[in-house]
Amino acid sequence: MTMHVFVGLLGLAAVFWATIVAGQSTHNFTGFLHKPALILLCLAPPFIAVISYRLEELLDTLRSVAQALRRSPSRARAELFDDLTRFATEVRRGRPVEALSAAEQSTHPLVQKIAPLVVKQYETSEIESTASTASYVAGSTLKRSEEVLTTLARVAPAMGLVGTTLGLITLLRDLSDFSQLGPSMALALLCTLYGLVLANAVYQPLARLVHVHILVTAEEARLVTRGLTLVAEGKPIADVKNLFSEAEGAASLRADPAVG
Numbered sequence: 001m002t003m004h005v006f007v008g009l010l011g012l013a014a015v016f017w018a019t020i021v022a023g024q025s026t027h028n029f030t031g032f033l034h035k036p037a038l039i040l041l042c043l044a045p046p047f048i049a050v051i052s053y054r055l056e057e058l059l060d061t062l063r064s065v066a067q068a069l070r071r072s073p074s075r076a077r078a079e080l081f082d083d084l085t086r087f088a089t090e091v092r093r094g095r096p097v098e099a100l101s102a103a104e105q106s107t108h109p110l111v112q113k114i115a116p117l118v119v120k121q122y123e124t125s126e127i128e129s130t131a132s133t134a135s136y137v138a139g140s141t142l143k144r145s146e147e148v149l150t151t152l153a154r155v156a157p158a159m160g161l162v163g164t165t166l167g168l169i170t171l172l173r174d175l176s177d178f179s180q181l182g183p184s185m186a187l188a189l190l191c192t193l194y195g196l197v198l199a200n201a202v203y204q205p206l207a208r209l210v211h212v213h214i215l216v217t218a219e220e221a222r223l224v225t226r227g228l229t230l231v232a233e234g235k236p237i238a239d240v241k242n243l244f245s246e247a248e249g250a251a252s253l254r255a256d257p258a259v260g
Helices: 003-025 035-052 055-070 073-092 096-104 109-119 124-173 178-232 237-255
Strands: none
Touching: 003 035, 003 124, 003 178, 035 055, 035 124, 035 178, 055 124, 055 178, 073 096, 073 109, 073 178, 073 237, 096 109, 109 124, 109 178, 124 178, 178 237
């Protein structure tokens, strides 16, 4: 048994224990905020993710969500256009030091990695191969992050049903004590509510956000690869600029289904 599985199982057991203990110490129904249900639904799904995925994958998921929330596709596209045209200009002028400096100052990691190969006059096939490998690695990380969030979206309602079952068991046990009926029923109902809210209002939207980020990143990688290939082939800077114009035109056609 690997360490992350052991930690996840131990944490999940602790969550169940804390939920039961908190339920026994709760004597009044306080409305929509119910401590035992919050403990179960906020902590159990992450510990199940710890069982299923390595720590590095979970940290990558947090980074992917942060990138997707922080990154504006339109602004990133404009910055990428500026980076590539500035780099292409320096290469055309025969200024390798300035071209390398422009590559290092780029905000796009693929430009930082691939552009120096153009300055070193690598073959276009080698440039495309290196870019393809780097894009695949980045895309795989993002797809795994989407998978983690999708797993959490599936697990949250299931944990809600677990809480509902615990609440009903407690309710049957305490039928003779009317003071405990409210908290027991609250655990049964609110766990279902919390699970649905977490799945549909938190985890699924974040997974969708990361999915969109995957598509944007793949399109940017295509533009970087093609743009740097054009520079390596000695094509005019106008060809690099036209590459972005063509991409924007294709995006407009996809956004407007009535066109064509």
